[in-house]
Amino acid sequence: MNTIISLLCRLTVILATLFSFQAVAVERLYYVAADEIEWQYAEKHHNLMMDMPLMPEQQVFVKASENTIGSKYKKALYREYTDASFSQLKARPASEQHLGLLGPLFRAEVGDTIKVVFKNNGTRPYTIHPHGVFYDKANEGSPTNDGTSGKDNLDDRVMPGQTYTYNWQVPETAGPGPADTSSVVWVYHSHVNSIRDSNTGLIGAIVITAKGMAKADGSPKDVDREFINLYTVMNENESWFLADNIKNYLTAPASDDITEDEDFVEGNLMHMINGYLFANLPGLTMVEGEKVRWHLIALGTEVDLHTPHWHGHTGLINGHRTDVVELLPASMKTLDMTVNNPGIWMYHCHVNDHIAAGMTALYQVLAK
Ligand SMILES: [Cu+2]
Structure with missing residues (x-):
């Protein structure tokens, strides 16, 4: 009898080991291209948050004129494709419509790996450099002066027309810490020239869910909805496309000193959330009780x-109650909120x- 129990116990351990091995072996595969396209920051040139016309000093951000580019710009964005042929864009589900100019959302659970097949459809070298996840020198996505060479440097500059596959591990150090929520966010961006590449538009987000807390798609089991907002x-x-944008969108040939024109410079500072101004951002919809x-x-x-x-609700960030979050460049923060106050609410940066x-x-927030 004891032998049978012992055998059963061993079998259970073996099965559990096999099962957990399967759980850690999930590979999240994404096909991503850098595409150079036209981006529209504000389809409606109207203050949609207040339902008011834009003031003259706000027009510089959206109106094309002889010295302001307007609301459309050529940009390079990360976009997801269905497979290695890179012939068909992957449609975004309703839950991700709000991502705007952000690249595809990479999801994983602690223990997984993320594999990104990256094709540069653009005209300049680009990369993908991730925060948070684990990578070796061949998967860092930046040209570091680190003494490496050969295949360790192939990821440093993915040239126009080339494809490179990034492999990133998702150990515990990439996931939520003891005081975190069940999922945490990381940013990724092109890092050939980090400043210019990100201002050209090559930015996205990674969400890592704690081990045992993820649904099959990698999203956390204990929340109904996740939104990612880049401020x-x-x-x-x-x-990189300033010259193209001057040529394409100014309503008259540019003067030689256009880049010193005050309105021109100011009008190119797009104060955006996910690529949208003046409440043009779509898709922030949820249901009462979620x-x-x-x-x-x-x-x-x-x-x-x-x-x-946020108007209308408060939330918790690292256990603290608030309705305002402080963000500095490259901050990554997560706030949880139970929405119980149906209505359309303002959501804005509070810097004047x-x-x-x-x-x-x-x-x-839709009423239930
Ligand atoms: Cu702000």
Whole structure:
């Protein structure tokens, strides 16, 4: 009898080991290209948060004129494709419509690996450099002066037309810490020239869920919805495509000193959330009673001090109650909120200059 019990115990251990081995072996595969396309920051040139016309000093951000580019710019964005042929864009589900100009959302559970087949469809070298996850020198996505050579450097500059596959591990150090929620956010971006590449638009987010807390798609079991919002002053003066944008969008041939024109320079500072100004951001919709998680990221320079603020609800960030989050460049923060107050609510950066420049949105809580 004891022998049978002992055998059964051993069998259970073997099965459990096999099962857990399977659980850690999940590989999350993404096909991502850098595509150079036209981006629209504000389809409606109207203050949609307040339902007010834009003031004259706000027009510089959206109106094309002889010295302002307007609301459309050539940009390079990360976009997801269905397979290695890179012939068909992968449609974004409704839950990801709000991502805007952000690249595809990479999801994983602690123990997984993330594999990104990256094709550069652009005209300049680009890369993908991830925060948080584990990578070796062949998967860092930046040209570091680190004494490496050969295949360790192939990831440093993916040339136009080339494809490179990044493999990133997701150990515990990439996942939630003891005081974190069940999922945490990381940013990724191109890092050939980090400043210019990110101002050109090559930015995205990674969400890592704690071990044992993920659904099959990698999202956390204990929340109903996750939103990812990037707050940044996208500086189009630093874009690789500034010259193209001058040529394509100014309504008259540019003067030689156009880049010193005050309105021109100011009008290229796009105070955006996920690539949208003046509450043009779509898809922030949820249902009364849901547990909603907001992953907030920022990038930029010393003007990029952002304070996302929600009307209508408060939330918890690292156990603290608040309705405002402080973000500095490359901050990555997560706030949990139970939405119990149906309505359409303001959601905006609380820095005065940024409100005026259109760093605003609306979110909607539908009644159950
Ligand atoms: Cu701000």
